[in-house]
Amino acid sequence: MATEIFLQEHRIVVGLDYGTTYSGGAHGDTSQNSIDNIKVIRRWPGKERRDEVKCPSDIAYGADGTYRWGYLIPPGLARLAWAKLDLDEDSFYENQENGEDYVDLQESFTETLESVEDEFPMVEGMRHNPFNKSPVDVVADYLTAFHDVIMSNLRRAQGENFINRTAIDWVMTVPAVWSEKAQSLTREAASRAGIGQRDKDRLFLVSEPEAAAVYAISELYQRDSTRNNPNMLNVGDTFVLCDAGGGTVDLISYRVGQLQPSLGLSEVAVGSGAKCGSTFVDRNLLKLLRRKIGDQRFQILCQKKDGMVLNKMVSEFEGVKRSLGPLYLPGSDSYLPMPGFANDPAAGIIEGQFELTHGELKGCFDPIMEQIIELIQGQIDAICGTGSVPKYVFLVGGFGESDYLMSRLSAHNFGTAGRIEIISPDDAWSAVSRGAVLRGLDGCLVENRRCRRNYGTRINTIFDPTIHHEEDAFYSTDTGMKMARNQVSWIVQKGVDTDSNTKFQLKCGTTFQKDEKLRRGATLVASDLDIAPHSYRDKSVHDLCFLMADLSMVPESEFDLVNINGQTCLSAQFTIEMAFESAEIKFQLYFKGNCYGQVKTTFH
Structure with missing residues (x-):
């Protein structure tokens, strides 16, 4: 196909993973297409530590029309978060068995977002759009700054003259079940941001789970190629790729068509997904917090220091979320900072902290876990319907690194398929951007796809x-x-x-x-x-x-x-x-x- 990626001359390939909550980038070049030669962007403006593989996807507009983004936004400042989801606001994710279930999910997402904005002033401050910009305008603004950072990293690493005379292929990823309108708006926003607009530069869109699948398989084979591993995938084997991020969870199932001289995959089932990423766990925490401390105290909490106190609680909750897993002791409690409130053990307020019990923490996770398990079950059922049983479920994405999600999936019995081994490859959080680079270097590795509608x-x-x-x-x-x-x-x-x-x-x-x-x-x-x-x-x-x-x-x-x-x-x-x-x-x-x-x- 003329528009697929075929690399003739020496080119740089940049993988761009614009996410709901965090965004990342990686790059490589055609002289070395090994997975070990892919470099992940780790230098972000406003971030003292330089080992973060992703940057927050938030943007904050000032009264003069200027904006801050990512780590440059100070805590408590009103911002526009989750802008990516606005690109696909009119669509919904389909279930293979019953589309109405996912209409309900989309309506639930919209109702949840609206109710959260109405009831929680802090969260309203996270959806701040003072100039009423369109979704594509907001995303274009963010990607403009993101593009500048990537170009700066490339020039620092390889020199300005080399970058100026070398063509760049930009491989931008989008959710697998993104609507065609959202795909078009994503391309428009990226083009407006200058991505792929230099002479000889090109811009391609690739689905997030497809990019992640390329990385997961390449990581498995390139790093274990010297081992005689009986658990390696063979030609004819099937697997499910689950990309669990901040806003969306996307799944595609593949069959291995060939391993040599290059990887060849084909889709086994129609891709599926839903808006049930890790941000929905945060929203469940807000609902729990409001329910336990009551409306009046919650409103005060939201207003304290312009929302900075509640913002700090949500930030601290990120570490608590990561701690939940098989080694988390049942009965253990977690504590989130809540200064300035009198002790009320019945409401969970103890010595300036909010007590979060083990059961309550699981309660924030479990509704989301059930949705993800149901999505994976749908893909597994589709594979089993072809006479095959998937060998693995590959779990990638930021939410995919959750130990609790990993343990829930590993312990789950997937019907006739039974228990399936769950694999979270190294660097799962950056799997999409790394896979996008590999996709750009090696060309299209997916031989057949299933039409989604x-x-x-x-x-x-x-x-x-x-x-x-x-x-x-x-x-x-x-x-x-x-x-x-x-x-x-x-x-x-x-x-x-x-x-x-x-x-x-x-x-x-x-x-x-x-x-x-x-x-x-x-x-x-x-x-x-x-x-x-x-x-x-x-x-x-x-x-x-x-x-x-x-x-x-x-x-x-x-x-x-x-x-x-x-x-x-x-x-x-x-x-x-x-x-x-x-x-x-x-x-x-x-x-x-x-x-x-x-x-x-x-x-x-």
Whole structure:
């Protein structure tokens, strides 16, 4: 595929993992494509220690329009957090068995966020957007600063002259089940930030779990290649990749197609995911805190030092979260700083601290654990449905480093598959950015992907009383036949293989006047149901994007002449081809076997 990553000359590859709560970057170059030669960005403005592989994804706007970001934001300052999720605010994550379950999850996420903002002033301060900027504007601002830091790191490491004359491939990752609109907005924000905009630089989007899978397998083989390890993956083996981050948890299942001379993977099941990352554990803590100390004290806590006290509690909770695991002694209590409040043991306030019991701490985690287990179970069931049993579940991402999550998954019985070995590779928090670099160095290693939804267009068709509703019936003025409007012709079915060599075609035809510039549009619709409905009226069907085909550059002599009501007109039959990449759909226009470039796409 022309837009896939194929490296000819010497190039630098940067992997960019823009996350909900933290973001990271890594880089390598084509002269050394070993995993050991990938360098992770560890120098961040405002951070004294220089060994952090990620930087907070927060941004804070000042009254003069300037902004601070990441570690440069002082504690307690109003900020805009979780901006990444706003790029996909209109979409929802689908469950393979029942889409309604995940509609409920998305509504629950929206309701939780709104209620948290309304009830918790400190959290409202974490969603501070004084200029009412759009999500893509906010993300572009953050990525501008992020891009500058990466370029500064590259120049420091390799010299300004070398960087200025060497092309860079930017491989940016997005959630596997990101909507097409969110993918487009992510690319727009990155481009506005200057990413991939230098001469000869390029920007690619890759799914987060695909990048993480490349890293996990490469880490397993490159570092253990000298060992005779019977537990290594073999050709034909399957595994689940679970990328658990701050906002989202994404999963894809793969089958190993080949190991030599390079890694080859194919998707076994349609990717799944949900907004149930580690930030939801924090929100459960806030609910618990408010419930135990009461509304009045909670409001005072939120207002103390402009929210800095509560902010400090949430920050300290990060360490408590990390401590929860198999070595955590049942009955042990944790304490979070809560200065300035009188002792009230019944409310958990003891000597200026908030007491968090072992059971309460688990209670903050367990609802999220159940959602993640359910997601993994869905992928395992899909693999078992193919006659295979997954050998491993690879757990990556910041939340993927949780000992408690690891122990819960390791102890869980996954139905007919039983217990499955859970592997968290080294440097799991930076697995996505490292894998993105490997993906850029080695090209596309996933040979086949599964289409995540159904794609089609609205049509009129011959009326069938067993399928169509009378409210959609009409009689054609040309043929007199009874027809049905508001129907859908599905071009791509959910779950089908979408390898790089497969093109899906939307065939179009039109007539137009001589001397008219030929531009025609078509609306692409989508449905996330496993079985696509016939009717456009079905609640699962939604307008996805508007495709504008521009044939104005085609010589008029190339079109066919037709007679319409005694008038000579021109006729054109053209095709819009859809090609599925890791995290994008590419649309190209073809007329009489010639390609006339990409089709302008406007997402709804």
